[in-house]
Amino acid sequence: MRILFIGDIVGAPGREILRAELEAARAEHRIDLVIANCENAASGFGITPKLVDELLAAGAEVLSGGNHIYDRREILDYFPSQPRLLRPANFTPGNPGAGLYVGRSKQGTPFALLNLQGRVFMTPNDCPFRAADRELERLAKLGPINGAGPVKIVIVDFHAEATSEKQAMGWYLDGRVSAVIGTHTHVMTADERVLPNGTAYITDVGMTGPHASVIGMEKQAMIKRFLDGMPARFEVGEGDVRMNAVVVDADEDTGLARSIARLSLRLD
Ligand SMILES: [Fe+2]
Ligand SMILES: [Fe+2]
Numbered sequence: 001m002r003i004l005f006i007g008d009i010v011g012a013p014g015r016e017i018l019r020a021e022l023e024a025a026r027a028e029h030r031i032d033l034v035i036a037n038c039e040n041a042a043s044g045f046g047i048t049p050k051l052v053d054e055l056l057a058a059g060a061e062v063l064s065g066g067n068h069i070y071d072r073r074e075i076l077d078y079f080p081s082q083p084r085l086l087r088p089a090n091f092t093p094g095n096p097g098a099g100l101y102v103g104r105s106k107q108g109t110p111f112a113l114l115n116l117q118g119r120v121f122m123t124p125n126d127c128p129f130r131a132a133d134r135e136l137e138r139l140a141k142l143g144p145i146n147g148a149g150p151v152k153i154v155i156v157d158f159h160a161e162a163t164s165e166k167q168a169m170g171w172y173l174d175g176r177v178s179a180v181i182g183t184h185t186h187v188m189t190a191d192e193r194v195l196p197n198g199t200a201y202i203t204d205v206g207m208t209g210p211h212a213s214v215i216g217m218e219k220q221a222m223i224k225r226f227l228d229g230m231p232a233r234f235e236v237g238e239g240d241v242r243m244n245a246v247v248v249d250a251d252e253d254t255g256l257a258r259s260i261a262r263l264s265l266r267l268d
Helices: 011-028 049-057 073-081 128-142 163-173 219-228
Strands: 002-006 033-037 062-064 100-104 110-117 153-159 179-183 200-202 207-210 241-250 257-266
Touching: 002 011, 002 153, 002 179, 011 033, 011 049, 011 207, 011 241, 011 257, 033 153, 049 062, 049 073, 062 110, 100 128, 110 128, 128 153, 128 163, 153 163, 163 179, 179 241, 200 241, 200 257
Parallel strands: 002 033, 033 062, 110 153, 153 179, 179 200
Antiparallel strands: 002 241, 100 110, 207 241, 241 257
C-alpha cells in the first residue's frame, strides 16, 4: 500500500497547490491513500468546516491536526460529524474530536491514522508515548473492520517541536506501526529511513504552502518581530509555493514499511 503524507497545509497557497498538483501526484506515485496535516489551512491558524470539506474534495482522505487545530471556534462543534478530522490523541480527555481514525482505503484496505503531539517546547498535554500505547492497544482489540481483516497499516502523525522527542517516538514505535511522520516545524528534514524493525520514519515532512516565508508566514513581519519583540499580526506569506510530502510503501499483510521517499513539488 502506497501512502502519501502531506506536510502542514498553510493558508490559501497551500490549498491551491493541493488542488493543482495532488491528482497528478497521486497518479504518478500510484498512491492508495492520502493523509494531510491541516492545522494551518485557515490563513495559517486552524481550520474551518468549509476548509475541511475543501481539502477532502481536493483528494485528502484523512486530516490530522496539532497545536493550532482549535484556533477557529467554528471547528469545535464540527468534530462529532467529521471523523476524518483528527486532533492529537493526548489532548485533555473530553476535548472536541478524536486522535485516532480507523477506516478503509478506496481499495478496501483497513488502516488507521493516529495523531499525537509532543511535550517539549509545546503547550502542556498528556504523555504522547503512553497515549500511543493506549491507542495501539485499543486498535488491537478492534478486530476486523467491516469484514476486511484487522488493521495492519497504522500511520502516526507526531506533531512536535524537538527533533529528540520525535526520534525517540520513532524508536519507541519501531515495528509496531507502519510509519512515524513528524509534523509542526514546517521544515522538511533529510533523515527519512525505514527503522530496523520496519517503521518508516522522518523527523519532519515539511510544509505545503509558500516557502518564500518564515515557516509559511509573511517574512518581513516575522523579521520585525525578532528585531523588536512586539506583538504582531501575521499573514500567510507568498511565493515559491511547494507541497512537501512523503510516500510510504507498506506491506498490507504485516503493516511494515518497505520504503519512504521525500517529495517536494512546486506550483507551476
Ligand atoms: Fe503547522
Ligand atoms: Fe503546529
